[in-house]
Amino acid sequence: MTTKNATIKDVAREAKVSVASVSRVLNGTGGVTPQTQKIVREVAARLHYVPDSAARSLITGRTHTIGAVLPDLYGEFFSELIRGIDLAARARGLHLLVSSSHDGVEDAAAAVRAMRGRVDGMLILSEYVDAAFLDANLPANLPAVLLNSAVKSTRYPVLNIDNRAGASAMVQHLVSAGRERVAFIAGPKTNFDAQQRDKGYRAAMAKYAPDAPLNIVAGDFSEESGYRAGRELLAQKTRPDAVFAANDMMAVGCMLAFKEAGVRVPQDIALAGFDDILIARYVSPPLSTVQVRIADLGRVALERLASLLNPEDSTPASVQTLGCDIVVRETSGGSVSAAAPRRPRRPLPP
Amino acid sequence: MTTKNATIKDVAREAKVSVASVSRVLNGTGGVTPQTQKIVREVAARLHYVPDSAARSLITGRTHTIGAVLPDLYGEFFSELIRGIDLAARARGLHLLVSSSHDGVEDAAAAVRAMRGRVDGMLILSEYVDAAFLDANLPANLPAVLLNSAVKSTRYPVLNIDNRAGASAMVQHLVSAGRERVAFIAGPKTNFDAQQRDKGYRAAMAKYAPDAPLNIVAGDFSEESGYRAGRELLAQKTRPDAVFAANDMMAVGCMLAFKEAGVRVPQDIALAGFDDILIARYVSPPLSTVQVRIADLGRVALERLASLLNPEDSTPASVQTLGCDIVVRETSGGSVSAAAPRRPRRPLPP
DNA sequence: AGTTGTCATGAAAACGTTTACGTTTGCGCC
DNA sequence: GGCGCAAACGTAAACGTTTTCATGACAACT
Incomplete structure (x- = not known):
């Protein structure tokens, strides 16, 4: 193993051909006889020749x-x-x-x-x-x-x-599971995903539960904000019978608020999130959510x-x-489909 | 905005100096008068000149x-x-x-x-x-x-x-919390981390609970294998009073097995994991574990x-x-320190 | 046999830098 | 004023490729 890396010139010299030919065979450009090809390849392998990517992209203008x-x-x-x-x-x-x-x-x-x-x-x-x-x-x-x-x-x-479609599908699911007064915990105002999910909620409510009031409380995607939103919802004169959080972390926070207040999920209030983060499967009861195929x-x-x-x-x-799929677990109060779409998860290393 | 990117020559020409001078001022090598520096910088900025990294690394041999x-x-x-x-x-x-x-x-x-x-x-x-x-x-x-x-x-x-020290510290913690018969759910045999954690467990047992028997059951880092290990441990004639899993996912699986069997954690059996994955905080009761500062x-x-x-x-x-720190939550049955070290987690986006 | 074409090959230019080296310039000093 | 010297600057080589173009060989046609 020499201390200096072999260049195309070294290969050319050893193979007794020109650098042009070496370049041609190594790049698969045609126009070189099979026997010279063979020689060049052998020499290149022997010298452990690897083309210098800097020189290459200097001339070709591409970096791959x-x-x-x-x-x-x-x-x-x-x-x-x-x-x-x-x-x-x-x-x-x-x-x-x-x-x-x-x-x-x-x-x-x-x-x-x-x-x-x-x-x-x-x-x-x-x-x-x-x-x-x-x-x-x-x-x-x-x-x-x-x-x-x-x-x-x-x-x-x-x-x-497709945050809109995902959010819309979840609202539809909640409604078809017998809920009417679906509340929404929004994400940060400036967040694009949050905005889209908000729109999806509104559109779906107009379509599937036109008689129910829109019920939107603020949140910022954090668990803490979900907790606060949960308490806020419980304090309302007519409580919602379902809560759709703009992401899973807020749903988890909300669930905690409900638990503290003795409100049962999903019997008293159904709950759903968005993202399908790993935790969603491990909270109890397992959280229905919208899966994003990241x-x-x-x-x-x-x-x-x-x-x-x-x-x-x-x-x-x-x-x-x-598109994204909704995955129905237990918090949405719908029928828990045994064959709910489930992204395969491998064990966390190590 | 031209379609072709400016080169150092363009800058040199516009600034009426040589390419060498341009190179010198842009690289901060000395030997160039303040006023020429100023001119060169102005021209470079005006032409949106950015040095071509391919050419640069071709000559310098460094890619940064x-x-x-x-x-x-x-x-x-x-x-x-x-x-x-x-x-x-x-x-x-x-x-x-x-x-x-x-x-x-x-x-x-x-x-x-x-x-x-x-x-x-x-x-x-x-x-x-x-x-x-x-x-x-x-x-x-x-x-x-x-x-x-x-x-x-x-x-x-x-x-x-330092998987060994981390594992050792957790065993020590379990023992100091009053447990003696600490069992271990091992990871994959070929996994380096798993091996080290195993060693840490053995060493700590020898040191802190020399009279207790070594109790090691197989696992492969998956939740499923943790579940199986949990059932296996429950079936033993003398049950352990603490279980240390080589990673959190197995601990979670094990916890599920205990829950199913009506075994209370930590009252009946203490439990601990390794990694401090996000889920560890959200299972109930929250899992004591070893935090790795990845x-x-x-x-x-x-x-x-x-x-x-x-x-x-x-x-x-x-x-x-x-090194890694142990974070004491509720499953280890020790005193739950209110100020347990807690890595700051930001909300998951989006 | 002469012309034409095809094909493998080589010589050399080009890519955009950095830098060693040489040249000019300005300046102080004898 | 000539000399030396340092500082500022320019010239050109070098980096390792790809690619254009020219060259030569050789086969195939007329």
Whole structure:
């Protein structure tokens, strides 16, 4: 093992051919005789030759790397998303450069700029991006796909989770389980997902329970805020007979409030969440919720981006949404379907 | 906005200086007059000039990127680890190239090889790596840090979680809470962490409860295996008065078995887990467990690697371990400390 | 036999930087 | 005023590839 890595010149010299030929055989460009191919391959293997990716992308202008810029995400969502992206990227021979953990516009902008020239395309999930942000920070010719974003751009495809449909389906489920007065615990006002879930709740109520009053209390996605919302709901003159929280953590907090007050779930009040986080299965009773296929989101996003990388494939930028399934457990008071859709979970390591 | 990105030559031409000077001012190498500096910076800003990283690393031989190859990890461990790494990398101006999701030696080897030339150093966490693997797949001069690995290499630093001490501390806690016959639900035989936790249990039993019998039942880190182990323990002629599971998921499964059998936790049998996954706080009663500071693991690993990148800093390769804290909740039957160490958790998005 | 075409191959340019080295300039000092 | 010296700056080589273009060989047609 030499201390210096072999270059294409070394291979060419050893194989007694030109560097051009070496390049040709290693890249599969045609125009080289089988026997020279054989020689070149042997020499390359013997010298442990690996093409220098810097030199390669200098001349080709491609890095075979895509960048993912993500906000400061925690837990399941984050890992599932990266997992989906990574898997799909690997399948296409693409590398993945991540940049997570940033709050604030400036931080996000820096992350995007820092990737300039290092990636062939970007996946962006950040509440801070809007049209102006993209214009200011993205090189004009760099393909990108936006995740969970409200921006409608003609230049960049957007990929969203169908929060509206998911929320709507859950309301429908609650109503069809015999509930009428479905209350909603909202998420942060500025959060795009929260907004969509709110809309889904309103739309579904108008459609499936037009006579029931809209009953929305504030929340911020935290367990604590769910607890407060639960107490607030219990204090109402006419209590709801079902509560739909905009995410699972708030549902868990709400459940705690109910437990403390001696209100039984689902007999007295049904309860449902959104996200299907791991905990949802382990609280008692197990929480009915809306399952988001996060890994799929990552996979589809990457596939969309990959198609953008091929200039010939010029499907126009569009907004695409990914459906989500409701998973019925015990808190919704409906019939507990034994074959409820259940994402396979592997044991946590280690 | 031009369609072609500006190069250093464009800047030089506009600023009426040579490319060398432009390079010098942008890199902060001295030897250039303040007023030319000013001009160059202005022009560079005006043209939105960003140095091409490929060209730069071609000549300098450095990529300012580090690679993380990880096994097919799920959930909290994964996200916390990447989080820690990313944060520390960002603080040092390093980029992060990840490659997760692979099982099998070949897969891991391919991942490592694919990073060749794209990174200045690597962080490797994989059960498949051993000395031979490293020799075969890592370029001779590439710095790397191994995580959670049994290999003792003179070339690569190793960073482990102190599973032994953590397990030992938990046993000590159980004993000091008045339990004697502490049983252990083991993890997968081949898993390094599981082995260390097993050792910690044995050592602590010998030290703190020398008269009690060792009581080890098999498990594989899955909830299901914990359930089976729980039933197995209940069937023993003399039941244990405490059960220590090698991870939280098994503890949860075990708790379910106890609940079904009408055995009260912790009154009849105390229970403890390992990892402090999010669920541990939400099962009832809340699970006592050993907290692993995963983000710290990532951070320290990256810092170690970063120090390896500076040739002048040549601290020798060594095996370093990271401590973990026990967090006492209700299942261990000890005094529930109100101020139990509690890692701050943020709400899951979205 | 001469012309044309195909095909494998090589020489060299190009990609955008950094940096070693050489050149100019300005300045103080004898 | 000539000399030396340092500071500022420019020239050009180097990094390791891909790719265009030219060259030569050889076969196939007229």
